[in-house]
Amino acid sequence: MNRKYNRSRLWPNRWRSWLGASLLALLLAACATSPLGRKQLILLPDSQMDQLGAASYLDMKKTRPVEPDPHENRYVRCVVDALSHELKGKWGKIPWEVTVFKDDTANAFALPGGKIGVHTGLFKVAKNRHQLAAVLGHEIGHVIARHGNERVSTNLAAQTGVQLAAILAGGSAQKKKQLMSLLGVGAQVGVILPFSRRHESEADLIGLDLMARAGFDPREAVKLWENMQKLGGSKPPEFLSTHPANERRIFDLQRAMDGALAQYGRAQAEGKRPRCH
Numbered sequence: 001m002n003r004k005y006n007r008s009r010l011w012p013n014r015w016r017s018w019l020g021a022s023l024l025a026l027l028l029a030a031c032a033t034s035p036l037g038r039k040q041l042i043l044l045p046d047s048q049m050d051q052l053g054a055a056s057y058l059d060m061k062k063t064r065p066v067e068p069d070p071h072e073n074r075y076v077r078c079v080v081d082a083l084s085h086e087l088k089g090k091w092g093k094i095p096w097e098v099t100v101f102k103d104d105t106a107n108a109f110a111l112p113g114g115k116i117g118v119h120t121g122l123f124k125v126a127k128n129r130h131q132l133a134a135v136l137g138h139e140i141g142h143v144i145a146r147h148g149n150e151r152v153s154t155n156l157a158a159q160t161g162v163q164l165a166a167i168l169a170g171g172s173a174q175k176k177k178q179l180m181s182l183l184g185v186g187a188q189v190g191v192i193l194p195f196s197r198r199h200e201s202e203a204d205l206i207g208l209d210l211m212a213r214a215g216f217d218p219r220e221a222v223k224l225w226e227n228m229q230k231l232g233g234s235k236p237p238e239f240l241s242t243h244p245a246n247e248r249r250i251f252d253l254q255r256a257m258d259g260a261l262a263q264y265g266r267a268q269a270e271g272k273r274p275r276c277h
Ligand SMILES: [Zn+2]
Pocket: 138, 139, 142, 195, 199, 200, 203, 242, 243
């Protein structure tokens, strides 16, 4: 290599400072904080994640059987309304959309942009409004903590960056499936990608607090996970394939229970007793 052609020639000073400033700006923009104060890598604008969520949701509504029963739809709507009423900032303002899918598997999800799906099979496990609020609070927790964005961003920062960029630019159906799995609808599209334990415990704690604030009994969250585990004997509920249940999760919920019960007491004193049935 020509010796005169050294690094400083390749990168003149003003370029280097520009590059440094840009990298710094990118990192500052990328460094976000979760609702529980954890530092996160967030590379995509929320608007883009919202669009991806909305597109996936629309696709699901077109291709999967939707439960028309107004009773079940009203029931889920009632729980979602009570929970979303307690959300702050942008999350409290967006219209959360609810769809009940005719599907025997015990599953539910929430996508960026405020899109919620509940399978009819979930009612076998979430046996009352409190337990349904525990599932949906948890799912909403994933959305408001921007876990989907964080997963996509982490992948972007890793080796698959180029591939993901191609998907975002409009890739093949197979690639879109991979993206959906990053959004948290993994098991449904055949690519199982469990949420990390960190995301799970964060969603659990956000969900527990949210349900208690809305006037649902937080103790039922523990019962819900016990129900999930009981059902896990012969054929594990689909929810468990993307949401690993374990003793640790129940232990953590119980550890946060005193605070949640105090919150629940205050909600009840304020007259928050959602009568969803
Ligand atoms: Zn989860």
